[in-house]
Amino acid sequence: MNHSILQKQNPIVILGGGMAGLIAGTYIQQQGEKSIIIEKSSKTGGSMKMSGGSIWCFKNHSDYKKINPHGNTMLGEKLIDNFLPSIEWLISLGAPIKNVTAALYRETDRHCYQMTPNSEYFTQFITEKFLELGGEIIFNSNITQIKCNSNKLIEEIEIKTNSQIKSINCSSLILATGGFHNNPTLKNEHFGKWSDKLIVRGNLYSTGDGLKLATSLGAKKSKSMDSFYGHLMPAPPAEVPRNRFSEFTMYHSEHCLLLNEDGNRFTDESICDESNAEATIQQNNAISYMIFDDKIYKKYGIKKSISGEIINDPFKKSIEINALTTKENSIQKLVETLSYWGVKKEASLKNILGYNDYLINKNTSSISIPRAKNFNPIGTPPYYAIALTTGITLTLGGLETNENAQVLNDKNIPIGNLYSIGGDSGGIYNHSYGGGLCLGLVFGKIAAGNAIKYHH
Numbered sequence: 191m192n193h194s195i196l197q198k199q200n201p202i203v204i205l206g207g208g209m210a211g212l213i214a215g216t217y218i219q220q221q222g223e224k225s226i227i228i229e230k231s232s233k234t235g236g237s238m239k240m241s242g243g244s245i246w247c248f249k250n251h252s253d254y255k256k257i258n259p260h261g262n263t264m265l266g267e268k269l270i271d272n273f274l275p276s277i278e279w280l281i282s283l284g285a286p287i288k289n290v291t292a293a294l295y296r297e298t299d300r301h302c303y304q305m306t307p308n309s310e311y312f313t314q315f316i317t318e319k320f321l322e323l324g325g326e327i328i329f330n331s332n333i334t335q336i337k338c339n340s341n342k343l344i345e346e347i348e349i350k351t352n353s354q355i356k357s358i359n360c361s362s363l364i365l366a367t368g369g370f371h372n373n374p375t376l377k378n379e380h381f382g383k384w385s386d387k388l389i390v391r392g393n394l395y396s397t398g399d400g401l402k403l404a405t406s407l408g409a410k411k412s413k414s415m416d417s418f419y420g421h422l423m424p425a426p427p428a429e430v431p432r433n434r435f436s437e438f439t440m441y442h443s444e445h446c447l448l449l450n451e452d453g454n455r456f457t458d459e460s461i462c463d464e465s466n467a468e469a470t471i472q473q474n475n476a477i478s479y480m481i482f483d484d485k486i487y488k489k490y491g492i493k494k495s496i497s498g499e500i501i502n503d504p505f506k507k508s509i510e511i512n513a514l515t516t517k518e519n520s521i522q523k524l525v526e527t528l529s530y531w532g533v534k535k536e537a538s539l540k541n542i543l544g545y546n547d548y549l550i551n552k553n554t555s556s557i558s559i560p561r562a563k564n565f566n567p568i569g570t571p572p573y574y575a576i577a578l579t580t581g582i583t584l585t586l587g588g589l590e591t592n593e594n595a596q597v598l599n600d601k602n603i604p605i606g607n608l609y610s611i612g613g614d615s616g617g618i619y620n621h622s623y624g625g626g627l628c629l630g631l632v633f634g635k636i637a638a639g640n641a642i643k644y645h646h
Protein backbone atom coordinates (compact mmCIF):
# COMPACT_ATOMS: atom_id res chain seq x y z
CA MET A 191 0.00 0.00 0.00
CA ASN A 192 1.26 3.50 -0.92
CA HIS A 193 2.01 5.85 1.95
CA SER A 194 2.40 9.54 1.15
CA ILE A 195 2.70 12.67 3.27
CA LEU A 196 0.63 15.66 2.15
CA GLN A 197 2.82 18.75 1.91
CA LYS A 198 0.28 21.10 3.42
CA GLN A 199 1.35 23.53 6.12
CA ASN A 200 -0.69 22.37 9.07
CA PRO A 201 -4.22 22.82 7.74
CA ILE A 202 -7.25 22.60 9.99
CA VAL A 203 -8.67 19.17 9.23
CA ILE A 204 -12.44 18.64 9.21
CA LEU A 205 -13.93 15.18 9.35
CA GLY A 206 -17.23 15.16 7.43
CA GLY A 207 -18.53 17.29 4.58
CA GLY A 208 -22.17 17.87 5.55
CA MET A 209 -23.77 21.05 6.90
CA ALA A 210 -21.42 21.54 9.86
CA GLY A 211 -18.20 20.54 8.07
CA LEU A 212 -18.83 22.66 4.97
CA ILE A 213 -19.75 25.71 7.04
CA ALA A 214 -16.61 25.36 9.17
CA GLY A 215 -14.40 24.83 6.10
CA THR A 216 -15.87 27.75 4.18
CA TYR A 217 -15.39 30.11 7.14
CA ILE A 218 -11.77 29.00 7.59
CA GLN A 219 -11.00 29.57 3.90
CA GLN A 220 -12.72 32.93 3.88
CA GLN A 221 -10.52 34.02 6.79
CA GLY A 222 -7.46 33.18 4.70
CA GLU A 223 -6.58 29.94 6.49
CA LYS A 224 -6.22 26.47 5.07
CA SER A 225 -8.60 23.56 5.69
CA ILE A 226 -9.08 20.06 4.34
CA ILE A 227 -12.36 18.18 4.52
CA ILE A 228 -12.09 14.41 4.77
CA GLU A 229 -15.37 12.90 3.54
CA LYS A 230 -16.22 9.23 3.96
CA SER A 231 -18.61 9.05 0.99
CA SER A 232 -18.16 10.08 -2.61
CA LYS A 233 -20.22 13.28 -2.25
CA THR A 234 -20.65 16.23 0.08
CA GLY A 235 -23.95 17.04 1.78
CA GLY A 236 -24.73 14.18 4.18
CA SER A 237 -28.19 14.54 5.75
CA MET A 238 -28.21 18.25 4.85
CA LYS A 239 -28.63 17.31 1.18
CA MET A 240 -31.63 15.09 2.03
CA SER A 241 -33.20 17.68 4.31
CA GLY A 242 -36.20 19.96 3.91
CA GLY A 243 -33.70 22.82 3.90
CA SER A 244 -35.34 24.97 6.56
CA ILE A 245 -32.57 26.56 8.62
CA TRP A 246 -34.64 27.45 11.67
CA CYS A 247 -34.03 28.42 15.25
CA PHE A 248 -35.98 29.63 18.27
CA LYS A 249 -36.15 33.43 18.53
CA ASN A 250 -35.26 33.75 22.20
CA HIS A 251 -33.78 31.99 25.22
CA SER A 252 -37.12 31.47 26.96
CA ASP A 253 -38.65 29.60 24.00
CA TYR A 254 -35.55 27.40 23.78
CA LYS A 255 -35.87 26.64 27.51
CA LYS A 256 -39.62 26.08 27.31
CA ILE A 257 -39.19 23.39 24.64
CA ASN A 258 -35.84 22.09 25.93
CA PRO A 259 -36.01 22.31 29.73
CA HIS A 260 -33.37 19.57 30.05
CA GLY A 261 -31.01 20.80 27.34
CA ASN A 262 -27.55 22.33 27.85
CA THR A 263 -28.72 25.91 28.48
CA MET A 264 -25.31 27.51 27.99
CA LEU A 265 -25.01 26.01 24.50
CA GLY A 266 -28.69 26.58 23.74
CA GLU A 267 -28.31 30.30 24.47
CA LYS A 268 -25.11 30.45 22.44
CA LEU A 269 -27.09 28.95 19.55
CA ILE A 270 -29.87 31.54 19.79
CA ASP A 271 -27.44 34.49 20.18
CA ASN A 272 -25.32 33.48 17.19
CA PHE A 273 -28.07 32.37 14.81
CA LEU A 274 -28.86 35.65 13.05
CA PRO A 275 -25.21 36.80 12.77
CA SER A 276 -24.39 33.40 11.23
CA ILE A 277 -27.29 33.76 8.79
CA GLU A 278 -26.06 37.24 7.84
CA TRP A 279 -22.62 35.80 7.16
CA LEU A 280 -24.17 33.07 4.97
CA ILE A 281 -26.15 35.68 3.04
CA SER A 282 -22.99 37.77 2.58
CA LEU A 283 -21.48 34.77 0.77
CA GLY A 284 -24.41 34.87 -1.68
CA ALA A 285 -25.96 31.69 -0.28
CA PRO A 286 -29.32 30.70 -1.83
CA ILE A 287 -31.52 31.12 1.27
CA LYS A 288 -34.54 33.29 1.87
CA ASN A 289 -36.32 34.46 4.99
CA VAL A 290 -39.74 32.78 5.27
CA THR A 291 -42.54 32.74 7.82
CA ALA A 292 -42.63 29.27 9.34
CA ALA A 293 -45.56 27.76 11.21
CA LEU A 294 -45.22 27.89 14.99
CA TYR A 295 -43.17 25.01 16.39
CA ARG A 296 -45.00 23.65 19.44
CA GLU A 297 -46.55 27.10 19.99
CA THR A 298 -43.23 28.90 19.75
CA ASP A 299 -42.25 31.40 17.12
CA ARG A 300 -39.05 30.83 15.17
CA HIS A 301 -36.68 32.34 12.64
CA CYS A 302 -36.65 30.39 9.39
CA TYR A 303 -34.42 30.69 6.31
CA GLN A 304 -35.29 28.34 3.49
CA MET A 305 -32.67 26.89 1.17
CA THR A 306 -33.88 27.77 -2.31
CA PRO A 307 -34.85 26.11 -4.49
CA ASN A 308 -33.81 23.15 -2.30
CA SER A 309 -31.13 21.65 -0.07
CA GLU A 310 -29.42 19.93 -3.00
CA TYR A 311 -28.78 23.26 -4.67
CA PHE A 312 -27.55 24.75 -1.38
CA THR A 313 -25.14 21.81 -0.97
CA GLN A 314 -23.76 22.45 -4.43
CA PHE A 315 -23.40 26.16 -3.68
CA ILE A 316 -21.58 25.78 -0.36
CA THR A 317 -19.31 23.01 -1.72
CA GLU A 318 -18.33 25.16 -4.70
CA LYS A 319 -17.78 28.18 -2.45
CA PHE A 320 -15.47 26.16 -0.20
CA LEU A 321 -13.47 24.93 -3.20
CA GLU A 322 -13.41 28.36 -4.87
CA LEU A 323 -11.90 29.80 -1.66
CA GLY A 324 -9.10 27.25 -1.91
CA GLY A 325 -10.44 24.47 0.33
CA GLU A 326 -9.69 20.84 -0.44
CA ILE A 327 -11.92 17.79 -0.13
CA ILE A 328 -10.65 14.22 0.00
CA PHE A 329 -13.52 11.84 -0.76
CA ASN A 330 -14.00 8.14 0.06
CA SER A 331 -11.67 8.47 3.01
CA ASN A 332 -11.61 7.45 6.58
CA ILE A 333 -9.34 8.44 9.42
CA THR A 334 -7.25 5.50 10.67
CA GLN A 335 -5.00 7.10 13.26
CA ILE A 336 -4.59 10.27 15.29
CA LYS A 337 -1.12 11.17 16.50
CA CYS A 338 -0.66 13.51 19.45
CA ASN A 339 2.47 15.26 20.72
CA SER A 340 3.77 15.09 24.28
CA ASN A 341 1.27 17.84 25.30
CA LYS A 342 -1.57 15.63 24.07
CA LEU A 343 -2.25 17.98 21.16
CA ILE A 344 -3.24 16.45 17.84
CA GLU A 345 -0.48 17.10 15.31
CA GLU A 346 -1.00 14.49 12.62
CA ILE A 347 -3.77 12.28 11.34
CA GLU A 348 -3.56 9.29 9.06
CA ILE A 349 -6.31 8.58 6.55
CA LYS A 350 -7.05 5.66 4.29
CA THR A 351 -8.31 6.59 0.89
CA ASN A 352 -8.85 3.87 -1.74
CA SER A 353 -5.60 1.93 -1.62
CA GLN A 354 -3.52 4.74 -0.14
CA ILE A 355 -2.60 5.71 3.37
CA LYS A 356 -1.92 9.44 3.76
CA SER A 357 -0.56 11.37 6.72
CA ILE A 358 -1.67 14.96 7.20
CA ASN A 359 -0.07 17.37 9.64
CA CYS A 360 -2.86 19.36 11.21
CA SER A 361 -3.22 22.34 13.49
CA SER A 362 -6.68 21.28 14.76
CA LEU A 363 -9.18 18.52 14.12
CA ILE A 364 -12.89 19.34 13.80
CA LEU A 365 -15.28 16.39 14.06
CA ALA A 366 -18.39 16.78 11.89
CA THR A 367 -19.41 13.22 11.04
CA GLY A 368 -23.14 13.73 11.74
CA GLY A 369 -23.73 11.58 14.86
CA PHE A 370 -24.46 7.86 15.23
CA HIS A 371 -27.94 7.31 13.77
CA ASN A 372 -26.60 4.49 11.59
CA ASN A 373 -24.55 2.59 14.17
CA PRO A 374 -26.50 -0.51 15.33
CA THR A 375 -24.34 -1.13 18.43
CA LEU A 376 -24.54 2.43 19.74
CA LYS A 377 -28.27 2.58 19.01
CA ASN A 378 -28.82 -0.65 20.89
CA GLU A 379 -26.83 0.69 23.83
CA HIS A 380 -28.73 3.99 24.00
CA PHE A 381 -32.20 3.39 22.54
CA GLY A 382 -32.93 -0.12 23.75
CA LYS A 383 -33.66 -3.53 22.36
CA TRP A 384 -35.99 -2.51 19.53
CA SER A 385 -33.52 -0.02 18.06
CA ASP A 386 -32.67 -2.41 15.21
CA LYS A 387 -36.18 -1.70 13.87
CA LEU A 388 -35.48 2.02 13.45
CA ILE A 389 -35.80 3.27 9.90
CA VAL A 390 -32.72 5.39 9.19
CA ARG A 391 -34.12 8.68 7.87
CA GLY A 392 -30.71 10.37 7.76
CA ASN A 393 -27.59 9.71 5.66
CA LEU A 394 -26.17 6.20 5.93
CA TYR A 395 -22.55 7.24 6.59
CA SER A 396 -23.04 8.70 10.06
CA THR A 397 -21.98 5.73 12.16
CA GLY A 398 -20.62 7.49 15.23
CA ASP A 399 -17.03 7.80 14.00
CA GLY A 400 -16.54 11.25 15.57
CA LEU A 401 -17.85 9.98 18.90
CA LYS A 402 -15.63 6.89 18.82
CA LEU A 403 -12.48 8.83 17.89
CA ALA A 404 -13.00 11.47 20.56
CA THR A 405 -13.88 9.03 23.34
CA SER A 406 -10.70 7.11 22.51
CA LEU A 407 -8.91 10.37 23.38
CA GLY A 408 -10.73 10.68 26.70
CA ALA A 409 -13.77 12.72 25.61
CA LYS A 410 -16.91 12.82 27.70
CA LYS A 411 -20.34 11.92 26.36
CA SER A 412 -23.06 14.52 26.78
CA LYS A 413 -26.39 14.13 28.55
CA SER A 414 -29.30 12.96 26.38
CA MET A 415 -27.45 10.00 24.85
CA ASP A 416 -30.83 8.21 24.80
CA SER A 417 -32.47 11.04 22.90
CA PHE A 418 -32.90 11.44 19.16
CA TYR A 419 -34.87 13.43 16.64
CA GLY A 420 -37.15 11.30 14.51
CA HIS A 421 -40.66 10.89 13.17
CA LEU A 422 -43.32 8.23 12.85
CA MET A 423 -43.46 6.48 9.49
CA PRO A 424 -45.33 3.47 8.02
CA ALA A 425 -44.03 0.22 9.54
CA PRO A 426 -42.96 -2.80 7.48
CA PRO A 427 -44.12 -4.47 5.28
CA ALA A 428 -44.24 -0.91 3.91
CA GLU A 429 -40.94 0.22 2.43
CA VAL A 430 -40.52 3.97 2.45
CA PRO A 431 -38.39 5.14 -0.51
CA ARG A 432 -35.24 6.79 0.91
CA ASN A 433 -35.63 9.91 -1.21
CA ARG A 434 -39.27 10.48 -0.16
CA PHE A 435 -39.18 10.39 3.65
CA SER A 436 -41.02 13.69 4.15
CA GLU A 437 -44.06 12.50 2.14
CA PHE A 438 -44.61 9.56 4.50
CA THR A 439 -43.93 11.35 7.79
CA MET A 440 -46.93 11.32 10.17
CA TYR A 441 -46.52 14.87 11.45
CA HIS A 442 -50.20 14.81 12.47
CA SER A 443 -49.79 11.97 15.01
CA GLU A 444 -50.06 14.63 17.74
CA HIS A 445 -53.76 14.95 16.85
CA CYS A 446 -54.41 11.19 16.91
CA LEU A 447 -54.57 8.31 19.38
CA LEU A 448 -51.69 5.82 19.60
CA LEU A 449 -51.93 2.26 20.90
CA ASN A 450 -49.23 -0.38 21.30
CA GLU A 451 -49.57 -4.13 20.65
CA ASP A 452 -51.14 -4.57 24.09
CA GLY A 453 -53.88 -2.18 23.02
CA ASN A 454 -52.69 0.46 25.50
CA ARG A 455 -51.85 4.12 25.17
CA PHE A 456 -48.23 4.73 26.16
CA THR A 457 -47.61 8.48 25.86
CA ASP A 458 -49.33 11.86 25.70
CA GLU A 459 -49.62 11.88 21.92
CA SER A 460 -50.31 15.61 21.84
CA ILE A 461 -46.73 16.67 22.78
CA CYS A 462 -45.43 16.29 19.22
CA ASP A 463 -44.72 13.67 16.57
CA GLU A 464 -41.00 13.63 17.50
CA SER A 465 -41.89 12.64 21.05
CA ASN A 466 -44.27 9.94 19.74
CA ALA A 467 -41.43 8.59 17.61
CA GLU A 468 -39.15 8.33 20.67
CA ALA A 469 -41.91 6.63 22.69
CA THR A 470 -42.73 4.14 19.92
CA ILE A 471 -39.21 2.71 19.84
CA GLN A 472 -39.73 1.59 23.46
CA GLN A 473 -42.87 -0.44 22.56
CA ASN A 474 -42.97 -4.12 21.60
CA ASN A 475 -41.57 -4.56 18.09
CA ALA A 476 -41.19 -0.77 17.91
CA ILE A 477 -44.73 -0.47 16.58
CA SER A 478 -47.57 1.87 17.35
CA TYR A 479 -51.01 1.95 15.80
CA MET A 480 -52.27 5.42 14.95
CA ILE A 481 -56.04 5.82 15.17
CA PHE A 482 -58.03 8.80 13.94
CA ASP A 483 -61.45 9.68 12.62
CA ASP A 484 -62.59 11.43 9.47
CA LYS A 485 -62.59 14.87 11.11
CA ILE A 486 -58.93 14.53 12.17
CA TYR A 487 -58.01 13.08 8.80
CA LYS A 488 -59.49 15.96 6.84
CA LYS A 489 -58.28 18.68 9.19
CA TYR A 490 -54.75 17.48 10.01
CA GLY A 491 -53.95 14.35 7.99
CA ILE A 492 -54.04 15.96 4.58
CA LYS A 493 -51.71 18.86 3.88
CA LYS A 494 -53.31 21.49 1.68
CA SER A 495 -52.11 24.66 -0.01
CA ILE A 496 -53.72 28.01 0.85
CA SER A 497 -55.95 27.61 -2.23
CA GLY A 498 -57.14 24.20 -0.94
CA GLU A 499 -55.13 22.02 -3.30
CA ILE A 500 -53.89 18.73 -1.75
CA ILE A 501 -50.11 18.86 -1.31
CA ASN A 502 -49.67 15.61 0.59
CA ASP A 503 -51.76 12.76 1.98
CA PRO A 504 -49.39 10.43 3.87
CA PHE A 505 -52.16 7.95 4.79
CA LYS A 506 -53.24 7.49 1.18
CA LYS A 507 -49.63 7.27 0.02
CA SER A 508 -48.88 4.66 2.69
CA ILE A 509 -51.51 2.34 1.15
CA GLU A 510 -49.55 2.49 -2.10
CA ILE A 511 -46.39 1.20 -0.36
CA ASN A 512 -48.20 -1.72 1.35
CA ALA A 513 -48.49 -0.28 4.84
CA LEU A 514 -50.95 -1.92 7.24
CA THR A 515 -53.91 0.46 6.96
CA THR A 516 -57.63 0.24 7.43
CA LYS A 517 -60.73 2.41 7.11
CA GLU A 518 -63.87 1.20 8.91
CA ASN A 519 -67.38 2.48 9.59
CA SER A 520 -67.49 1.46 13.26
CA ILE A 521 -65.03 1.37 16.14
CA GLN A 522 -65.97 -2.30 16.69
CA LYS A 523 -64.84 -3.17 13.14
CA LEU A 524 -61.69 -1.09 13.54
CA VAL A 525 -60.81 -3.03 16.67
CA GLU A 526 -61.39 -6.33 14.85
CA THR A 527 -58.92 -5.34 12.15
CA LEU A 528 -56.41 -4.25 14.80
CA SER A 529 -56.85 -7.63 16.45
CA TYR A 530 -56.16 -9.35 13.11
CA TRP A 531 -52.87 -7.36 13.04
CA GLY A 532 -51.99 -8.69 16.52
CA VAL A 533 -53.28 -5.88 18.78
CA LYS A 534 -55.16 -7.04 21.90
CA LYS A 535 -58.84 -6.60 21.14
CA GLU A 536 -60.46 -6.03 24.52
CA ALA A 537 -57.81 -3.58 25.68
CA SER A 538 -57.87 -1.57 22.45
CA LEU A 539 -61.69 -1.26 22.54
CA LYS A 540 -61.61 -0.23 26.21
CA ASN A 541 -58.85 2.31 25.57
CA ILE A 542 -60.48 3.92 22.51
CA LEU A 543 -63.80 4.25 24.35
CA GLY A 544 -62.05 5.48 27.51
CA TYR A 545 -60.14 8.05 25.48
CA ASN A 546 -63.41 9.36 24.01
CA ASP A 547 -65.04 9.43 27.45
CA TYR A 548 -62.10 11.45 28.78
CA LEU A 549 -62.16 13.95 25.91
CA ILE A 550 -65.93 14.35 25.68
CA ASN A 551 -67.05 13.92 29.32
CA LYS A 552 -63.78 15.00 31.01
CA ASN A 553 -63.81 11.68 32.86
CA THR A 554 -60.21 11.41 34.03
CA SER A 555 -60.72 7.92 35.46
CA SER A 556 -61.20 6.58 31.90
CA ILE A 557 -57.56 7.01 30.94
CA SER A 558 -54.16 6.38 32.50
CA ILE A 559 -52.20 9.05 30.58
CA PRO A 560 -53.74 12.54 30.42
CA ARG A 561 -53.49 14.68 27.33
CA ALA A 562 -52.22 18.26 27.37
CA LYS A 563 -53.93 19.47 24.20
CA ASN A 564 -55.44 18.48 20.83
CA PHE A 565 -58.64 17.11 22.30
CA ASN A 566 -59.93 15.27 19.23
CA PRO A 567 -62.22 12.32 20.04
CA ILE A 568 -62.47 9.36 17.68
CA GLY A 569 -66.09 10.18 16.90
CA THR A 570 -66.78 10.83 13.23
CA PRO A 571 -66.78 7.81 10.87
CA PRO A 572 -65.07 6.47 8.91
CA TYR A 573 -62.34 5.51 11.37
CA TYR A 574 -58.76 4.94 10.30
CA ALA A 575 -55.77 2.99 11.62
CA ILE A 576 -52.22 2.58 10.38
CA ALA A 577 -49.25 0.63 11.78
CA LEU A 578 -46.26 2.90 12.36
CA THR A 579 -42.68 2.68 13.44
CA THR A 580 -39.92 5.17 14.16
CA GLY A 581 -37.63 6.81 11.65
CA ILE A 582 -34.45 8.26 13.17
CA THR A 583 -33.09 11.44 11.61
CA LEU A 584 -30.45 12.62 14.02
CA THR A 585 -28.99 11.57 17.37
CA LEU A 586 -29.23 14.32 20.00
CA GLY A 587 -26.62 12.96 22.40
CA GLY A 588 -22.95 13.06 21.49
CA LEU A 589 -19.75 14.72 22.61
CA GLU A 590 -19.81 17.23 25.44
CA THR A 591 -18.47 20.55 24.17
CA ASN A 592 -17.89 24.04 25.60
CA GLU A 593 -18.92 27.43 24.18
CA ASN A 594 -15.94 27.32 21.78
CA ALA A 595 -17.07 23.92 20.40
CA GLN A 596 -14.02 22.29 22.02
CA VAL A 597 -14.47 18.68 23.07
CA LEU A 598 -14.34 18.22 26.85
CA ASN A 599 -12.91 15.36 28.89
CA ASP A 600 -14.63 13.91 31.95
CA LYS A 601 -13.13 16.67 34.12
CA ASN A 602 -14.73 19.23 31.74
CA ILE A 603 -11.31 20.32 30.49
CA PRO A 604 -10.97 20.93 26.71
CA ILE A 605 -9.05 18.28 24.83
CA GLY A 606 -6.61 20.76 23.27
CA ASN A 607 -7.20 21.26 19.59
CA LEU A 608 -10.15 18.89 19.13
CA TYR A 609 -13.54 20.37 18.18
CA SER A 610 -16.95 18.83 17.57
CA ILE A 611 -19.91 20.31 15.69
CA GLY A 612 -23.38 19.44 14.31
CA GLY A 613 -24.65 15.94 15.02
CA ASP A 614 -21.36 14.89 16.65
CA SER A 615 -22.00 17.20 19.62
CA GLY A 616 -24.75 16.46 22.09
CA GLY A 617 -26.92 17.81 24.85
CA ILE A 618 -28.28 21.02 23.33
CA TYR A 619 -31.60 19.25 22.82
CA ASN A 620 -32.74 16.61 25.29
CA HIS A 621 -35.86 14.61 24.37
CA SER A 622 -36.87 17.65 22.38
CA TYR A 623 -35.73 19.51 19.28
CA GLY A 624 -35.05 22.94 17.79
CA GLY A 625 -33.60 22.46 14.28
CA GLY A 626 -30.60 20.45 13.08
CA LEU A 627 -29.19 22.68 10.35
CA CYS A 628 -28.85 25.65 12.73
CA LEU A 629 -26.48 23.59 14.92
CA GLY A 630 -24.11 22.98 12.01
CA LEU A 631 -24.30 26.61 10.92
CA VAL A 632 -23.71 28.24 14.31
CA PHE A 633 -21.23 25.82 15.85
CA GLY A 634 -19.47 25.17 12.52
CA LYS A 635 -18.59 28.85 12.40
CA ILE A 636 -17.70 28.99 16.10
CA ALA A 637 -15.38 25.96 15.89
CA ALA A 638 -13.75 27.38 12.78
CA GLY A 639 -13.12 30.75 14.43
CA ASN A 640 -11.59 29.15 17.50
CA ALA A 641 -9.47 26.70 15.51
CA ILE A 642 -8.07 29.71 13.61
CA LYS A 643 -7.29 31.52 16.87
CA TYR A 644 -5.60 28.40 18.17
CA HIS A 645 -3.52 28.20 14.97
CA HIS A 646 -2.08 31.62 15.68
Ligand SMILES: Cc1cc2nc3c(=O)[nH]c(=O)nc-3n(C[C@H](O)[C@H](O)[C@H](O)COP(=O)(O)OP(=O)(O)OC[C@H]3O[C@@H](n4cnc5c(N)ncnc54)[C@H](O)[C@@H]3O)c2cc1C
Nearest residue numbers: 206208210230236237238242244368395399612613626627
Ligand atom coordinates in the same frame (compact mmCIF):
# COMPACT_ATOMS: atom_id res chain seq x y z
C1 LIG B 1 -35.23 13.89 5.59
C2 LIG B 1 -34.57 14.95 6.45
C3 LIG B 1 -35.15 16.21 6.55
C4 LIG B 1 -34.53 17.18 7.36
N1 LIG B 1 -35.04 18.45 7.36
C5 LIG B 1 -34.46 19.40 8.13
C6 LIG B 1 -34.92 20.75 8.07
O1 LIG B 1 -35.77 21.13 7.27
N2 LIG B 1 -34.37 21.64 8.95
C7 LIG B 1 -33.37 21.30 9.83
O2 LIG B 1 -32.92 22.14 10.60
N3 LIG B 1 -32.86 20.05 9.82
C8 LIG B 1 -33.38 19.10 8.98
N4 LIG B 1 -32.84 17.85 8.96
C9 LIG B 1 -31.68 17.55 9.84
C10 LIG B 1 -30.37 18.09 9.23
O3 LIG B 1 -30.25 17.67 7.90
C11 LIG B 1 -29.18 17.57 10.05
O4 LIG B 1 -29.41 17.93 11.39
C12 LIG B 1 -27.84 18.19 9.59
O5 LIG B 1 -27.61 17.88 8.24
C13 LIG B 1 -26.71 17.67 10.45
O6 LIG B 1 -25.52 18.27 10.01
P1 LIG B 1 -24.12 17.51 10.21
O7 LIG B 1 -23.10 18.25 9.47
O8 LIG B 1 -23.94 17.23 11.64
O9 LIG B 1 -24.37 16.09 9.51
P2 LIG B 1 -24.53 15.76 7.98
O10 LIG B 1 -25.11 16.92 7.25
O11 LIG B 1 -25.26 14.48 7.88
O12 LIG B 1 -23.02 15.54 7.49
C14 LIG B 1 -22.22 14.53 8.04
C15 LIG B 1 -21.18 14.14 6.98
O13 LIG B 1 -20.14 13.38 7.59
C16 LIG B 1 -19.77 12.32 6.72
N5 LIG B 1 -19.09 11.30 7.53
C17 LIG B 1 -19.62 10.39 8.38
N6 LIG B 1 -18.63 9.66 8.97
C18 LIG B 1 -17.46 10.14 8.48
C19 LIG B 1 -16.09 9.83 8.70
N7 LIG B 1 -15.71 8.87 9.55
N8 LIG B 1 -15.14 10.51 8.01
C20 LIG B 1 -15.48 11.48 7.13
N9 LIG B 1 -16.77 11.83 6.87
C21 LIG B 1 -17.75 11.19 7.56
C22 LIG B 1 -21.09 11.89 6.11
O14 LIG B 1 -20.89 11.17 4.92
C23 LIG B 1 -21.75 13.26 5.87
O15 LIG B 1 -21.38 13.79 4.62
C24 LIG B 1 -33.37 16.87 8.11
C25 LIG B 1 -32.78 15.62 7.97
C26 LIG B 1 -33.37 14.66 7.14
C27 LIG B 1 -32.67 13.35 6.98
